[in-house]
Amino acid sequence: MKTPRYRRRKEDRPKEIVAAAFAEFAEHGYAATKVEDVAARAGVSKGLTYLYFKTKEDLFRAVIRNVVGERLDALIDVVEQEQLSGEAFLRGPMLDFMKRVPDSPIPVVIQLLLAEGGRHPDLVKYYFDNIVAKGLQAIRRFVARGVARGEFRVTAVNELPQLFLAPVVLAMIWRLLFPERTLDTDKLMEAQLEMILAWIKV
Amino acid sequence: MKTPRYRRRKEDRPKEIVAAAFAEFAEHGYAATKVEDVAARAGVSKGLTYLYFKTKEDLFRAVIRNVVGERLDALIDVVEQEQLSGEAFLRGPMLDFMKRVPDSPIPVVIQLLLAEGGRHPDLVKYYFDNIVAKGLQAIRRFVARGVARGEFRVTAVNELPQLFLAPVVLAMIWRLLFPERTLDTDKLMEAQLEMILAWIKV
DNA sequence: TTCCTTGCTGACCGGTTGGTCATTAATTAT
């Protein structure tokens, strides 16, 4: 009984290579990552990588597009259902979501786009449209609905949904830059939400 | 009258090269920047760059260290003078400072450190100690002093001076990632400060 | 004017790595 030296797995190879590339890019950054290392991590030869992805840049694009926001979509569903009061939504699902972001793949994508985005405006646009704009729009609608319901006052928050994201962004950058310096990111999110709530509640 | 092909300017060359390197790094990132392009931008030959900086990495370090926080020191001086009330300080010098950061060289440094920081832990530490920690400590003392004076309540802000920086960080990242998408960063800072003020005022 | 010091140049080298392709072998069809 001899085991074959490799198995043909046309279906799974691409996603495995993308996953390996994500890990390598996250560790060393795009430029410093060698295609051969990606291949090695995926348990594959360098040549095979080039069978599924024309260039290293192609692979980069695949990595970015692969990390999509399923969690964001789930959150938007919750807010659109209008079951919860504004306050309950913020203290519940919204807070949970915000707490989870720093540990998700999103920070890595931000990091990669910051480093390489200049040469990939289409990728930046893709991310802006599918993640950032979508999220901001949902928050905007949420705040407006709260006002319509008589739960919230009209404040600067109506035009600046970024106020909700500010601590999330800080938490992401902090973790990326200073992974060893502890920062209670959960408490940060909670404090920001409490402040906003106190500010906008009627 | 023949003009010499070059002039000897031992004194000025280093800072000119560092300035050119900063510009190139900001445009293309560290890895994608060729030393030859830096030299060209500084109006100098590649060889000369290596006369003043042993390696490309050395040049990188010089660039990072060169961008120091004089403005931050000035701000800290103001807060330490204790002339202004807590509220007046926040609405005046603090707000001005926050508004200026996104247009300063700091975002570029953040960008570079995010991309290359992993391989330069000493530079990250340098920046943390000299900019981040210093700033946070100053804010922490400021809030504590407000409490001692009876101006502020004790809140989560006492332990989380990062709440002041959150919109600044978001503004920086936004500008770096989406330079063409307008965001009223001034209004963002103002709103955050108003919220914090309303939250902590006695 | 001549000589000396040294800031500065630019041709060159060698290691690294993105990308290719002839070959091999796992799988399927006959």
Add this chain to the structure above:
DNA sequence: ATAATTAATGACCAACCGGTCAGCAAGGAA
């Protein structure tokens, strides 16, 4: 079994770029 197909390999190439260095010329000294 055997042939046909194609997933997968890995040796190889060529360009690119960080870093070197022998020599040139600017500026000062005598």
